[in-house]
Amino acid sequence: MFVGLVAAAYGLTQVFSGRGAYIHVGAIIGTIMVGNVFFVIMPAQRNLVKAIENNQEPDPALPAKGLLRSRHNNYLTLPVLFIMISNHFPSTYGHEYNWAILAGLSVFSILVRHYFNTRHGSQNLLGRFLLLL
Secondary structure (H helix, E strand, O other): HHEEEEEEEEHHHHOOOHHHHHHHHHHHHHHHHHHHHHHHHHHHHHHHHHHHOOOOOOOHHHHHHHHHHHHHHHHHHHHHHHHHHHHHHHHHHHOOOOHHHHHHHHHHHHHHHHHHHHHHHHHHHHHHHHHOO
């Protein structure tokens, strides 16, 4: 997914200005995040609730898929936030290698998110996910 997003960023910078390319990459990432919620996380939650209401054993694969997509969304939040405020940083979108700067800042923000996830004990996200349901 990362390689595809970097390729999209490069391609979009060839067609649009840096600002426009950043906004389009943000829209792509946001669409992926909404798709994760709409097509995987929410159906997994609905099926889990339905199974519990019917006193059936829930399918463990569905919450696991929902957890994975929830984790994807968790890691994508900081890159999306940077893209949302990127209009205030013309040194990033105005640079000749703006697509590479966006990729580098995304990697950095994903590593920051990973640090906070591991530092604050969210390694047991499955348990937290099930508690939220």
